[in-house]
Amino acid sequence: MPLCGxxxxxxxxxxxxxxxxxIRLKLRExxxxxxxxxxxxxxxxxxxxxxxxxxxxxxxxxGEGLIVRTRTGYVGxxxxxxxxxxxxxxxxxxxxxxxxxxxxxGAARGVGPVRRASWPLIDGEDxxxxxxxxxxxxxxxxxxxALRRTREPLSVFIAAEALVIGDTEAVxxxxxxxxxxxxxxxxxxxxxxxxxxxGAARVLSATLERLQI
Numbered sequence: 001m002p003l004c005g006x007x008x009x010x011x012x013x014x015x016x017x018x019x020x021x022x023i024r025l026k027l028r029e030x031x032x033x034x035x036x037x038x039x040x041x042x043x044x045x046x047x048x049x050x051x052x053x054x055x056x057x058x059x060x061x062x063g064e065g066l067i068v069r070t071r072t073g074y075v076g077x078x079x080x081x082x083x084x085x086x087x088x089x090x091x092x093x094x095x096x097x098x099x100x101x102x103x104x105x106g107a108a109r110g111v112g113p114v115r116r117a118s119w120p121l122i123d124g125e126d127x128x129x130x131x132x133x134x135x136x137x138x139x140x141x142x143x144x145x146a147l148r149r150t151r152e153p154l155s156v157f158i159a160a161e162a163l164v165i166g167d168t169e170a171v172x173x174x175x176x177x178x179x180x181x182x183x184x185x186x187x188x189x190x191x192x193x194x195x196x197x198x199g200a201a202r203v204l205s206a207t208l209e210r211l212q213i
Contacts, residue, residue: 026043033213035068043058064149092189095134098140098143126158167195
């Protein structure tokens, strides 16, 4: 009987999980950006689910700080050049913290910087993925959760970064050569995010133009 109950709960959660992931993808594509409404009825219709799992998913995402709950419903986050630059600074801080923990771990074992066997990405053209993996490999769940909260809102800006800054290919090559040396990776991370901090206004403008906002 308990097993059957568990199955029912699992089935009941499926619409929520599907709605949550689908709305995450929509946010990454720019849905709701700059305070635009996230209409529950329209999302439910588009996703082919009832309004209840959509409402639950939006509440969850608001709890993560990815969207905003207002008196009239849910809207996407709004950004200006300052807030976007701050997100880049926070991402850099998380990456540097992970790399510092990496170096400390090696020193504590008396072996110098940690040496991992191989480049952590089989496929990938986005340096952000490399930094995500670096933080994940640090083994600090709190740090990883913090990174995800600041990285997720930046997903919609990646296309504009490639257009405005245009450093993706070169950075990927440099990261592959530097890995797994924490010192070299820290220098590359600082340079990578510094360009984005300095170019935040242009990245934001290009994103809004692309999305016709």
